[in-house]
Amino acid sequence: MTSKRHPYIPNSVDSAKKEMMKAIGINNIQELYTDIPANCQLKKRLELPEHPLSEMKLKRHIETLLSRNKTCEEMPTFLGAGCWPHYVPAAVQEIVQRSELLTAYTPYQPEISQGMLQALFEYQSMICELTGMDAANCSVYDWASALGEAARMASRIKGKPEILVPCIIHPERLATLKVYAEPAGITVKQVTYDSKSGQVDLKDLEAKISEKTAAVYIENPSYLGFIETQVEEISDNAHKHNALFIVGIDPTTLGILKPPGEYGADIVVGEAQPLGNAMSFGGSMLGIFACRDDMSFLRQMPGRIIGLTTTKNGEQQGFCMALQTREQHIRREKATSNICTNEALCAVAAAVYLALLGPEGLRDLGAACMAKANYAMRLLSKVHRVQTPVFNSTHVKEFTVNFDESGLTVKDVNAKLLQRGIHGGKDVSKEFPELGQTALYCVTEIHSKADIERLAEALDGTLGW
Amino acid sequence: MFRQASWNEQVIFNLGRKGRRGHLLSEVEEEVKQAVGDAEALIPKNMRRKSAPDLPELSEVEVIRHFIRLSEMNYGVDSGFYPLGSCTMKYNPKINEFLTHSPKLEMLHPYQDETTVQGILEALYKLERWLAELTGMHEVCLQPAAGAHGEFLGTILMRDYFKASGEQARRTEIIVPDSAHGTNPASAAMAGFNVVVVPSDDSGCVNLGALKAAVSERTAGLMLTNPNTLGVFENNIDEIARIIHDAGGLLYYDGANLNPLLCKARPGDMGFDIVHINVHKTFSTPHGGGGPGAGPVGVSDKLAKFLPVPRIVFDGKMYRLDYERPHSIGKIRGFYGNVAVLLRAYAYILSLGVEGLTEVAEVSVLNANYLMRKLEKVKGLTLPYDGDQPRKHECVFSAKPLKSETGVAAVDIAKRLLDYGVHAPTMYFPLIVEEALMIEPTETAEKEEIDRFVDSLRMVCEEARSNPKIVTGAPHNTAVTRLDEVKASHPKTMALSWKMHQKKRQERESG
Ligand SMILES: Cc1ncc(COP(=O)(O)O)c(C=O)c1O
Numbered sequence A: 001m002t003s004k005r006h007p008y009i010p011n012s013v014d015s016a017k018k019e020m021m022k023a024i025g026i027n028n029i030q031e032l033y034t035d036i037p038a039n040c041q042l043k044k045r046l047e048l049p050e051h052p053l054s055e056m057k058l059k060r061h062i063e064t065l066l067s068r069n070k071t072c073e074e075m076p077t078f079l080g081a082g083c084w085p086h087y088v089p090a091a092v093q094e095i096v097q098r099s100e101l102l103t104a105y106t107p108y109q110p111e112i113s114q115g116m117l118q119a120l121f122e123y124q125s126m127i128c129e130l131t132g133m134d135a136a137n138c139s140v141y142d143w144a145s146a147l148g149e150a151a152r153m154a155s156r157i158k159g160k161p162e163i164l165v166p167c168i169i170h171p172e173r174l175a176t177l178k179v180y181a182e183p184a185g186i187t188v189k190q191v192t193y194d195s196k197s198g199q200v201d202l203k204d205l206e207a208k209i210s211e212k213t214a215a216v217y218i219e220n221p222s223y224l225g226f227i228e229t230q231v232e233e234i235s236d237n238a239h240k241h242n243a244l245f246i247v248g249i250d251p252t253t254l255g256i257l258k259p260p261g262e263y264g265a266d267i268v269v270g271e272a273q274p275l276g277n278a279m280s281f282g283g284s285m286l287g288i289f290a291c292r293d294d295m296s297f298l299r300q301m302p303g304r305i306i307g308l309t310t311t312k313n314g315e316q317q318g319f320c321m322a323l324q325t326r327e328q329h330i331r332r333e334k335a336t337s338n339i340c341t342n343e344a345l346c347a348v349a350a351a352v353y354l355a356l357l358g359p360e361g362l363r364d365l366g367a368a369c370m371a372k373a374n375y376a377m378r379l380l381s382k383v384h385r386v387q388t389p390v391f392n393s394t395h396v397k398e399f400t401v402n403f404d405e406s407g408l409t410v411k412d413v414n415a416k417l418l419q420r421g422i423h424g425g426k427d428v429s430k431e432f433p434e435l436g437q438t439a440l441y442c443v444t445e446i447h448s449k450a451d452i453e454r455l456a457e458a459l460d461g462t463l464g465w
Numbered sequence B: 001m002f003r004q005a006s007w008n009e010q011v012i013f014n015l016g017r018k019g020r021r022g023h024l025l026s027e028v029e030e031e032v033k034q035a036v037g038d039a040e041a042l043i044p045k046n047m048r049r050k051s052a053p054d055l056p057e058l059s060e061v062e063v064i065r066h067f068i069r070l071s072e073m074n075y076g077v078d079s080g081f082y083p084l085g086s087c088t089m090k091y092n093p094k095i096n097e098f099l100t101h102s103p104k105l106e107m108l109h110p111y112q113d114e115t116t117v118q119g120i121l122e123a124l125y126k127l128e129r130w131l132a133e134l135t136g137m138h139e140v141c142l143q144p145a146a147g148a149h150g151e152f153l154g155t156i157l158m159r160d161y162f163k164a165s166g167e168q169a170r171r172t173e174i175i176v177p178d179s180a181h182g183t184n185p186a187s188a189a190m191a192g193f194n195v196v197v198v199p200s201d202d203s204g205c206v207n208l209g210a211l212k213a214a215v216s217e218r219t220a221g222l223m224l225t226n227p228n229t230l231g232v233f234e235n236n237i238d239e240i241a242r243i244i245h246d247a248g249g250l251l252y253y254d255g256a257n258l259n260p261l262l263c264k265a266r267p268g269d270m271g272f273d274i275v276h277i278n279v280h281k282t283f284s285t286p287h288g289g290g291g292p293g294a295g296p297v298g299v300s301d302k303l304a305k306f307l308p309v310p311r312i313v314f315d316g317k318m319y320r321l322d323y324e325r326p327h328s329i330g331k332i333r334g335f336y337g338n339v340a341v342l343l344r345a346y347a348y349i350l351s352l353g354v355e356g357l358t359e360v361a362e363v364s365v366l367n368a369n370y371l372m373r374k375l376e377k378v379k380g381l382t383l384p385y386d387g388d389q390p391r392k393h394e395c396v397f398s399a400k401p402l403k404s405e406t407g408v409a410a411v412d413i414a415k416r417l418l419d420y421g422v423h424a425p426t427m428y429f430p431l432i433v434e435e436a437l438m439i440e441p442t443e444t445a446e447k448e449e450i451d452r453f454v455d456s457l458r459m460v461c462e463e464a465r466s467n468p469k470i471v472t473g474a475p476h477n478t479a480v481t482r483l484d485e486v487k488a489s490h491p492k493t494m495a496l497s498w499k500m501h502q503k504k505r506q507e508r509e510s511g
Helices: A014-024 A029-033 A055-066 A090-096 A114-131 A143-158 A171-184 A202-208 A231-240 A328-334 A344-381 A410-419 A449-463 B030-036 B060-072 B094-100 B118-135 B147-164 B183-190 B208-214 B237-246 B301-306 B339-375 B400-406 B410-419 B447-466 B468-472 B485-489 B498-509
Strands: A162-166 A187-191 A213-220 A244-249 A267-271 A287-291 A305-310 A317-322 A398-402 A438-442 B139-141 B173-177 B194-198 B219-225 B250-255 B274-277 B297-299 B311-314 B319-322 B395-398 B436-439
Touching: A014 B339, A014 B447, A029 B339, A055 B094, A055 B118, A055 B339, A090 A344, A090 B060, A114 A287, A114 A305, A114 A317, A114 A344, A114 B060, A114 B498, A143 A162, A143 A171, A143 A213, A143 A244, A143 A267, A143 A287, A162 A171, A171 A187, A171 B147, A171 B183, A187 A202, A202 A231, A213 A231, A231 A244, A305 B485, A317 B485, A328 B183, A344 A398, A344 A438, A344 A449, A344 B030, A344 B060, A410 A438, A410 A449, B094 B339, B118 B139, B118 B274, B118 B297, B118 B311, B118 B319, B118 B339, B147 B183, B147 B219, B147 B250, B147 B274, B147 B297, B147 B301, B173 B183, B183 B194, B183 B219, B194 B208, B208 B237, B219 B237, B237 B250, B297 B301, B339 B395, B339 B436, B339 B447, B400 B447, B410 B436, B410 B447, B410 B468, B447 B468
Parallel strands: A162 A187, A162 A213, A213 A244, A244 A267, B173 B194, B173 B219, B219 B250, B250 B274
Antiparallel strands: A267 A287, A305 A317, A398 A438, B139 B297, B274 B297, B311 B319, B395 B436
């Protein structure tokens, strides 16, 4: 009987099993499980599908299931907030599906893994060019966990227990930061914003910063999409108090926005998903982590870092993991982080994407998003009972839209839009009650003028009379 | 003999030509341009980028050739045998890749209205239930991005559990065996615990006497890998669970080694309170050269209320994301997890069912024991710890005898194996084995491949005696010969980016 042959299990064929069992002197595979105490051996039937599905049935099943989703391709969707829709060139897809990269482990044997190592080194290098920093790691899980790691790193470097962050911050990022910070004895304090501009309130910053402050963190563009302009002042104030300056970024804006390295950032974190990675319902993401070339920083960096080296005989250039003495397999409980598996293949996608775009393409990307988002703001602000943006600051690809005058909630508005085949922006009314019924809209290069006009018309039809 | 491509490929910054483009964006519509004007002019002057980032400028052709050449200098599971212990480098089914590249997944935004994402929510909900069933846990959270991220969540759950019970100030210690993976102590420390290490006994299992001596009213929990990193099942698990629970602690299961237990035994039934699963190991999602992975965490009933938000709930009609969890620890990342990885795991489970998963477990164990018994006969290698006991999915050999005899170390053996066209085993882990070679064939290795591997290893040991230089000078057939890893981390030469490299080179050249 060969009832159990499975395509993924070569030795499921009986003859192979028999030969192997004979070689090791057993009659039954169960003999290899006798060391598991009887009370731990599973006796009940598990509530799982019992039999293997054929590939064709599996494909049908998953495709049927996924067909119940309605995607951003099927309805103009104006969601961003940390996971952004951008076009992924076919060339990126081609590279990340190369199975030599896809099916490799972390490059523990560098000589046979030069491809991955070089690609990751190139990713790190490009992130440095974008951000104006000197060194980057080859990724952390996402922006939120990057911020958590950055706070801990700053606290270790400065030996101080507080981090100041803006009130305008993604709530999930803030929640993550708190979970990372609390066990390290780090307190997270929030700095208020100017109610007209949304900009960090420098007076409040001055009031809250102290000798306990390990780092000041800002985001550029902010969570609500506008450019934070008082960067020099914030940076100077942080440094004056012997604190680090951490900046969170959306890399698609760095073709047009000043890189944080030019305004004093010591650590840069951010989300590189929009560089050649699909949204896929929010995962996989790609956390950026970069810092200055300063040994006291580099020794405290979390995560895997790829370095340039040569062969031992000095004849060839090559790449391998660097500064491993920071890491868990060597330092164990004293490691700078526990991270091993990161988001390496997403980083390769980002490297391919940036190589395809080049400096001009990145600038075009930033400019296209900004032009379209600002066009959308202009159209929407003409819609009766809609106010956009809430703050009088400059917006790059995301902006706030307020519906207070309509008497409708964001939830109502979004429900009505959905009926018209459009997905509105993210409801932030619970996150920022002081902003009333406000939504965060995102427009990128994938949105056509027609999409934006359809949105304006739909809103007009919904609230305009 | 194996020969890997060796392209001597330039760093991408040295390629291309000014003005070349690999991708053109669609032109912004004329009316948009006219309405908005020069978008960059809207940016306050002090915030404009003054000089373009120094990115390479290449055509699509050059970009593709560059990265294809790089891929040819890389070795994956599809290239050949990859017995990297503890990493469960099994074959990654192609259909799962195909399915996750569907626009019906890729084009979903995480904040879409729940009515528009019922398909993916159903898959995730069911996957949670299946993983809970396979591990014997009450609830599963899919959010962690990797095993270590799961460990971080798990130890944070311990923290919040004791916060709620009013014992946080006292329960400050987490116990880990000396055979544990480095992430275990690192995660415990990240969550604010002190780490207490307990030694292993002669059979490679937790030393019960030492464990009893280590537990106290300060114990928050024990982190245990079972089968442990020697591939040995901790057969005193009942006693271990009793010792920890009697002391009021929680038992944490590092699921990196779950593969041999699928449908055979469950951590929940062994008394574990918290479990993480390495989806990129046991559930065959590709490792991607270092991620993305997924590290779901399963918990017992009493810990469920602390899990991160949102939880996926089902009311019989609709799947929803529930944020109303007052006891939740909050978040450990944005959104809901590495969904594209998780969907592959969902497909994997369907492609096997209980029947196939049982086969996965059994054949992974058969393969490992077959390999071990063959390798035992190779002179120069020994099998430390109880040699009569079977192993589960992996086995750990020591190359110490060969080293004493010939001077050839585990690292040399590993490098020389690369020349034979197989990936090396994990080396120098677990730390309790000197000159360790940790070998995990997984169920996707065929007998012929295992036989070839054992032959290769035998030949390497023979070479160590007859021609040691060929082994200590290995590898010879890979893209590059042995690398200077010290140079990569030396402050004088360390270059973690192209920019740093150029700066240091200039410094050296100008003396
Ligand atoms: C025993 C063990 N625990 C934990 C981990 C960490 O898992 P990950 O790399 O997914 O974070 C590993 C991975 O190498 C492992 O082997």
